[in-house]
Amino acid sequence: MNQDDLLFAKTHEWVAITxxxxxxxxxxxxxAFAVEELSDLVFIELxxxxxxxxxxEPFCEVESxxxxxxxxxxxxxxxxxxxxxxxxALETLxxxxxxxxxxxxxRITDDAGLTHLMDYKTxxxxxxxxx
Amino acid sequence: MKNTQDTELLFxxxxxxxxxxxLPACDVPERPLSExxxxxxxxxxxxxxxxxxxxxxxxxxxxxxxQNMSVDTHxxxxxxxxxxxxxxxxxxxxxxxxLADLHPYQPDSTLQGILQILYELQEMLQEISGLAACxxxxxxxxxxxxxxxxxxxxxxxDLGQKRSIVLVPDNAHGTNPASATMAGFQTVSIKxxxxxxxxxxxxxxxLSEQVAVLMITNPSTLGLFEPNMRQIADQVHAxxxxxxxxxxxxxxxxxxxxxxxxxxDMQHYNPHKTFSGPHGGGGPGAGPICVTERLAPYLPVxxxxxxxxxxxxxxxxxxxxxxxxxxxxxxxxxxxAFFGNVGVLLRAYAYLRTHGPEGLRRVAENAVxxxxxxxxxxxxxxxxxxGDRCMHExxxxxxxxxxxxxISAMDIAKRLLDYGFHAPTVYFxxxxxxxxxIEPTESEGKQTLDAFAEVLSHILQEDPQLLHDxxxxxxxxxPDEVRAARHPILSHPEE
Numbered sequence: 086m087n088q089d090d091l092l093f094a095k096t097h098e099w100v101a102i103t104x105x106x107x108x109x110x111x112x113x114x115x116x117a118f119a120v121e122e123l124s125d126l127v128f129i130e131l132x133x134x135x136x137x138x139x140x141x142e143p144f145c146e147v148e149s150x151x152x153x154x155x156x157x158x159x160x161x162x163x164x165x166x167x168x169x170x171x172x173x174a175l176e177t178l179x180x181x182x183x184x185x186x187x188x189x190x191x192r193i194t195d196d197a198g199l200t201h202l203m204d205y206k207t208x209x210x211x212x213x214x215x216x
Numbered sequence: 217m218k219n220t221q222d223t224e225l226l227f228x229x230x231x232x233x234x235x236x237x238x239l240p241a242c243d244v245p246e247r248p249l250s251e252x253x254x255x256x257x258x259x260x261x262x263x264x265x266x267x268x269x270x271x272x273x274x275x276x277x278x279x280x281x282x283q284n285m286s287v288d289t290h291x292x293x294x295x296x297x298x299x300x301x302x303x304x305x306x307x308x309x310x311x312x313x314x315l316a317d318l319h320p321y322q323p324d325s326t327l328q329g330i331l332q333i334l335y336e337l338q339e340m341l342q343e344i345s346g347l348a349a350c351x352x353x354x355x356x357x358x359x360x361x362x363x364x365x366x367x368x369x370x371x372x373x374d375l376g377q378k379r380s381i382v383l384v385p386d387n388a389h390g391t392n393p394a395s396a397t398m399a400g401f402q403t404v405s406i407k408x409x410x411x412x413x414x415x416x417x418x419x420x421x422x423l424s425e426q427v428a429v430l431m432i433t434n435p436s437t438l439g440l441f442e443p444n445m446r447q448i449a450d451q452v453h454a455x456x457x458x459x460x461x462x463x464x465x466x467x468x469x470x471x472x473x474x475x476x477x478x479x480x481d482m483q484h485y486n487p488h489k490t491f492s493g494p495h496g497g498g499g500p501g502a503g504p505i506c507v508t509e510r511l512a513p514y515l516p517v518x519x520x521x522x523x524x525x526x527x528x529x530x531x532x533x534x535x536x537x538x539x540x541x542x543x544x545x546x547x548x549x550x551x552x553a554f555f556g557n558v559g560v561l562l563r564a565y566a567y568l569r570t571h572g573p574e575g576l577r578r579v580a581e582n583a584v585x586x587x588x589x590x591x592x593x594x595x596x597x598x599x600x601x602x603g604d605r606c607m608h609e610x611x612x613x614x615x616x617x618x619x620x621x622x623i624s625a626m627d628i629a630k631r632l633l634d635y636g637f638h639a640p641t642v643y644f645x646x647x648x649x650x651x652x653x654i655e656p657t658e659s660e661g662k663q664t665l666d667a668f669a670e671v672l673s674h675i676l677q678e679d680p681q682l683l684h685d686x687x688x689x690x691x692x693x694x695p696d697e698v699r700a701a702r703h704p705i706l707s708h709p710e711e
Contacts (some may be wrong), residue, residue: 127701150697151643177704215649 449479
């Protein structure tokens with residue numbers, strides 16, 4: 086996926102919104118900037134499929150040699166799929182953060198969280214300030 | 217000098233039949249084990265244990281121990297850990313037979329000495345914190361946090377209030393959110409300002425009658441004393457919440473200010489930090505907690521109490537004067553076996569009695585003075601984003617160096633080992649990029665601080681590649697941390 090087509094949360098998750106027959110979905114992952122900042126990753130705890138998540142609440146955990154970090158759900162909804170290959174291939178998060186490095190797919194039940202997301206350019210400005 | 221042979225794995229050193237002691241033949245009739253124990257209690261095969269001589273075992277462990285860094289061998293400015301010198305007199309006091317050889321099931325009447333010490337320690341910790349009651353039970357700092365939050369939980373339950381939120385500023389200790397979650401609360405993080413203080417607008421926005429506790433680390437992990445502390449506490453109290461002080465940084469304020477006086481309702485101590493108990497090695501830590509009068513009924517049992525002498529006389533009882541009080545109906549219960557981790561508590565007692573009130577104040581003054589002196593030297597080499605002044609520690613940043621020369625906080629930390637200094641804490645707190653957190657403690661003289669500053673200055677001029685490959689002088693250089701975390705080898709291959 087092209088980063089320009091994605092939305093970003095201030096907590097560094099990216100989101101791709103798709104509309105399918107069963108409703109609207111958010112596929113999400115961790116931005117290239119965040120993966121770089123975390124440095125060497127050692128562990129990811131994926132959410133369970135079927136779990137209800139609430140926007141801006143932690144739902145997944147990544148651990149690097151530096152620290153453990155929460156991932157925050159960018160939208161409210163139900164986890165319908167997770168990328169099971171990640172725990173054994175964490176390098177994917179670094180190599181292809183916006184494609185093969187996707188983390189979870191959520192069926193959106195409430196659009197409220199979407200208004201807090203920003204486009205890539207705005208997100209990049211935030212990263213420059215943090216970096 | 218370097219002995220690599222004796223530091224091989226014990227299983228690799230093992231040879232069949234080798235023994236530390238050979239016993240003479242048994243002079244009473246031997247009976248097979250199967251006659252003495254039921255078959256369900258017997259293993260099919262003997263355990264696979266290494267077979268070694270006594271000198272081999274001694275050499276193995278002594279050689280390994282010399283590859284370690286400790287407060288007894290090196291300057292150890294590990295921020296947030298208060299690695300002060302552990303006086304040897306504490307060890308002597310704690311190993312006196314009258315203390316070390318007691319059994320916890322002895323009757324109270326034969327334990328009066330140690331109970332008096334523990335009672336006096338409770339009193340001293342209460343006085344230092346400005347709080348009314350103390351439990352010595354928790355086994356370590358984070359356990360103290362958990363116990364105190366359970367006390368808060370019991371208190372609100374008793375009041376019939378449902379409060380689910382614990383607020384934690386992002387400059388607090390990393391254990392705070394974990395303790396709140398363990399105690400069944402929902403943690404909400406409060407942002408700090410660029411100056412490193414609690415953002416008051418953010419705090420106000422999060423305050424409600426859902427808030428049970430605000431956990432604050434003051435002085436914070438940035439080594440700063442919160443200037444709005446009183447106001448913060450008042451606001452939390454105004455919505456009926458409690459203020460918890462993470463006491464890990466008490467070394468900066470001993471005898472100067474008291475958490476109870478600036479609005480805390482509960483706090484823990486880390487005797488292994490503040491009161492010079494050893495970190496590990498000499499035994500486990502402890503995490504005594506102090507609370508206000510209204511929270512006292514919920515403290516873990518047992519508390520050590522001193523019986524009123526008039527009551528003793530009135531009842532015609534003879535001492536014991538000191539006893540363990542289990543009869544506290546509102547208590548959250550027992551959180552640790554027996555009296556808690558008494559060994560480290562005894563060391564704390566010895567330390568407190570050695571220093572006295574005046575001495576304790578000097579400890580804090582010198583810890584703060586040392587940190588400010590080192591800050592004044594380090595900030596000319598590495599930016600200290602929040603650092604015109606500090607309390608007991610400060611946080612420098614290698615972010616600029618990383619951008620310009622690709623030298624990271626980790627590279628600097630690793631290279632310091634080559635010069636005989638233990639590394640500072642790195643990458644914590646998370647609010648500072650490429651953080652290097654330095655806490656010299658009061659134990660060091662100016663000579664050591666100058667030597668450290670000069671080595672740091674020298675390192676920053678070195679070839680970056682030399683730093684990337686450091687340490688060069690330790691028995692192993694950089695372990696593969698990713699592999700160690702993801703594919704650890706936890707047993708000998710033959711197991």
